[in-house]
Ligand SMILES: NC(=O)C1=CN([C@@H]2O[C@H](COP(=O)(O)OP(=O)(O)OC[C@H]3O[C@@H](n4cnc5c(N)ncnc54)[C@H](O)[C@@H]3O)[C@@H](O)[C@H]2O)C=CC1
């Protein structure tokens with residue numbers, strides 16, 4: 093496939109390595125918004141840029157009917173508009189807060205545990221922690237938000253917050269430590285014990301491989317998809 097890499101930073105470079113290993117043509121790699129001329133003959137775009145510019149990049153890609161994978165976090169207040177653009181332009185769009193197989197399995201495990209713990213809201217207080225490298229621009233991580241949404245789906249919690257300590261809110265803490273690729277911890281604490289599940293990324297390889305698998309999967313499709321579709325976790 094002819095791939096455009098929009099955002100050529102840590103993730104763009106990790107993805108490029110895997111694209112080459114799997115025989116793809118990296119036809120465009122840029123750290124700015126593409127122009128329509130550059131998008132002719134592109135099969136799929138992979139967008140990993142920065143929160144501030146993701147919306148604009150995605151708009152240009154979808155208006156030019158380029159099937160697009162997006163891993164940029166921190167822009168989700170405009171997600172509905174972007175989903176609609178993919179539909180209106182008869183192309184395909186897939187956003188994932190985390191492309192790794194391990195985290196997508198963890199999302200499912202988190203929901204099973206949340207469902208079980210909902211009966212014990214009086215005994216156990218949930219909290220969520222994420223740890224990332226110090227260059228990360230957004231907090232909490234997109235992955236932490238997806239985990240919190242999973243808990244909300246299965247319990248009587250109705251929101252999450254990094255500040256608000258009210259009863260119906262899941263407390264989320266974001267820590268920044270040099271060189272950490274991404275760690276997520278969900279804890280249920282009672283007066284006598286702790287139940288904890290965690291996912292620790294050892295490198296960016298898992299995110300990058302997942303993004304390439306998603307790009308291969310979305311080619312020639314139309315619609316709005318998630319990693320659950322790609323990994324058949326539905
Ligand atoms: N969904 C997932 O599995 C993962 C998502 N991420 C997310 O991906 C994003 C990128 O992460 P990294 O590569 O680590 O960051 P990075 O800072 O290394 O790379 C971002 C790149 O975007 C470039 N850029 C700046 N303005 C741009 C524009 N207008 N258009 C295109 N590119 C532009 C920057 O020059 C930089 O090279 C972040 O939002 C991060 O949270 C990171 C890892 C995994």
Ligand SMILES: O=C(O)C1=N[C@H](C(=O)O)C[C@H](O)C1
Nearest residue numbers: 165189190228233234235274
């Ligand atoms: O910025 C990162 O590095 C990561 N961002 C994603 C997120 O915000 O969840 C995915 C992963 O945790 C690494």
